[in-house]
Amino acid sequence: xxxxxxxxxxxxxxxxxxxxxxxxxxxxxxxxxxxxxxxxxxxxxxxxxxxxxxxxxxxxxxxxxxxxxxxxxxxxxxxxxxxxxxxxxxxxxxxxxxxxxxxxxxxxxxxxxxxxxxxxxxxxxxxxxxxxxxxxxxxxxxxxxxxxxxxxxxxxxxxxxxxxxxxxxxxxxxxxxxxxxxxxxxxxx
Amino acid sequence: xxxxxxxxxxxxxxxxxxxxxxxxxxxxxxxxxxxxxxxxxxxxxxxxxxxxxxxxxxxxxxxxxxxxxxxxxxxxxxxxxxxxxxxxxxxxxxxxxxxxxxxxxxxxxxxxxxxxxxxxxxxxxxxxxxxxxxxxxxxxxxxxxxxxxxxxxxxxxxxxxxxxxxxxxxxxxxxxxxxxxxxxxxxxx
DNA sequence: CAATACCGAATGAACATTCAATTTGGAGAG
DNA sequence: CTCTCCAAATTGAATGTTCATTCGGTATTG
Numbered sequence: 001x002x003x004x005x006x007x008x009x010x011x012x013x014x015x016x017x018x019x020x021x022x023x024x025x026x027x028x029x030x031x032x033x034x035x036x037x038x039x040x041x042x043x044x045x046x047x048x049x050x051x052x053x054x055x056x057x058x059x060x061x062x063x064x065x066x067x068x069x070x071x072x073x074x075x076x077x078x079x080x081x082x083x084x085x086x087x088x089x090x091x092x093x094x095x096x097x098x099x100x101x102x103x104x105x106x107x108x109x110x111x112x113x114x115x116x117x118x119x120x121x122x123x124x125x126x127x128x129x130x131x132x133x134x135x136x137x138x139x140x141x142x143x144x145x146x147x148x149x150x151x152x153x154x155x156x157x158x159x160x161x162x163x164x165x166x167x168x169x170x171x172x173x174x175x176x177x178x179x180x181x182x183x184x185x186x187x188x189x
Numbered sequence: 190x191x192x193x194x195x196x197x198x199x200x201x202x203x204x205x206x207x208x209x210x211x212x213x214x215x216x217x218x219x220x221x222x223x224x225x226x227x228x229x230x231x232x233x234x235x236x237x238x239x240x241x242x243x244x245x246x247x248x249x250x251x252x253x254x255x256x257x258x259x260x261x262x263x264x265x266x267x268x269x270x271x272x273x274x275x276x277x278x279x280x281x282x283x284x285x286x287x288x289x290x291x292x293x294x295x296x297x298x299x300x301x302x303x304x305x306x307x308x309x310x311x312x313x314x315x316x317x318x319x320x321x322x323x324x325x326x327x328x329x330x331x332x333x334x335x336x337x338x339x340x341x342x343x344x345x346x347x348x349x350x351x352x353x354x355x356x357x358x359x360x361x362x363x364x365x366x367x368x369x370x371x372x373x374x375x376x377x378x
Numbered sequence: 379c380a381a382t383a384c385c386g387a388a389t390g391a392a393c394a395t396t397c398a399a400t401t402t403g404g405a406g407a408g
Numbered sequence: 409c410t411c412t413c414c415a416a417a418t419t420g421a422a423t424g425t426t427c428a429t430t431c432g433g434t435a436t437t438g
Contacts, residue, residue, distance in 0.1 A: 028426075028427060028428080029427075029428055029429080030426090030427080030428090040428085040429085041429090041430080041431080043429095044428090044429070044430080049428080049429080050428065050429090
C-alpha cells in the first residue's frame with residue numbers, strides 16, 4: 001500500500017515545513033491540509049489529533065537521525081575518534097536540514113514535549129550512549145551527566161544549524177571543523 | 190505613579206508564569222488577565238497587542254540580566270578570569286530563574302523573535318561583547334563568530350537551566366563548576 | 379460488494395481585541 | 409478640609425475570527 005504511506009508522508013512533510021516557517025501557533029490543521037494537498041478530514045484518518053501528529057513527526061525525525069548516525073558511525077574506530085565523528089555527523093546532518101532543526105528546537109521547548117517521549121526516542125541513540133559511557137569509564141571524557149553532554153553536543157549542533165538557517169552565521173566546512181574541535185575540548189578529560 | 194507600574198508588572202509576571210508553564214499556544218489573554226488579577230481589557234491599556242506584550246517581556250528579561258551581569262562583573266580582572274566569571278554569573282542567574290529560562294528558550298525559537306529585537310537587546314551586553322573581542326584579539330580564545338560563542342555559553346546556560354527545572358539533571362554547585370570549566374575549554378585558544 | 383480512503387462543509391469552542399460604561403484618584407476652587 | 413470635576417484607569421460583555429475536530433456522504437480498491 002504505497003500510496004497510503006505517500007499521503008501520510010505528505011502530511012508529515014507539510015507539517016514540518018509549516019512549523020519550521022510559522023511555529024506552532026501559526027500552523028492550523030486547515031493549512032497543513034492545504035500544504036499537503038489533502039482534505040482537512042483526511043489528516044484525521046492518519047492521525048488521532050494535532051498532538052499525535054506533532055509527536056509522530058518528532059519521533060520520525062529523531063528516528064531518521066538515529067538511523068543515519070548508526071549507519072555512518074564507524075564503531076571500529078577508537079572512542080575519541082568515534083566521538084569526533086559523531087559530532088561531525090550531527091552538525092552536518094542538522095545544518096543541511098534547517099526544517100528539521102527548527103522543528104526540533106521548537107518542539108523540545110514546547111508543552112508537547114515530555115520525558116516519556118524522550119525516553120522512547122533515546123533508544124535510537126544506542127551507539128552514541130555506548131560510546132559516551134565507554135569514554136567516561138576510560139577517563140577519556142569528563143564525568144558529566146547525560147543532559148550536560150547533550151548540551152555541549154546535540155544542543156549546540158541544532159542551535160547552530162538554526163542560526164545558520166536564519167542567517168546569523170554561515171557554517172562553512174572550516175567553521176564546522178572548529179566547532180567540532182570546541183565541542184570535543186569541552187568534553188575531553 | 191507607583192500603582193501603574195505595579196499593574197503593568199503584574200501583567201508581565203503573569204505572562205511569564207503562564208508561558209513558562211503552558212507555552213505560547215496554551216496562554217490566552219483571558220488567562221493572563223485572570224492570573225494577573227486584572228480584566229482582559231486592562232492588558233490593552235498597557236500593551237498594544239499580545240505580540241507587543243511578549244516582545245516587551247523578552248526585552249525586560251534580557252535587560253535585567255544585562256544589568257546583573259554588568260553589576261556583578263569585575264572588569265578589573267584579567268580577561269580569562271572575566272570570561273569564567275561571566276559564565277558563572279550566567280549559569281547561576283538562569284538556574285535560579287527557571288521561568289525566565291523557559292520563556293527565553295521558547296521566545297527565541299518562536300516567530301515572535303527577529304533580528305531587530307536581538308540587535309536592540311545586544312546593547313545590554315556591552316561588557317560581554319567587549320571582553321570577548323579583547324580575548325579574541327589577544328589570542329586567548331578561539332577566533333569564532335559571535336553566534337558560535339553564544340552557543341557554547343549563553344545557549345548552554347539556558348538549556349541546562351531548563352533541563353534542571355524539568356528534572357532531567359540537578360545542577361549542583363560542583364556540577365556548575367564543571368560546566369564552567371567545559372565551556373571555557375571549548376572557547377580557549 | 380465490502381472495506382478502506384477521502385472529501386469538505388458544518389460545528390462549537392476558544393481566541394484576541396474592542397468598546398460603552400463605570401470607577402478612581404487627585405488637582406484645583408471655595 | 410471638602411467639594412467638583414476630569415482624565416486616566418478599569419471593567420467585562422460583545423464581536424468577529426480562527427481553530428481543531430466531526431460526520432454524512434462519495435470515491436476507490438481489491
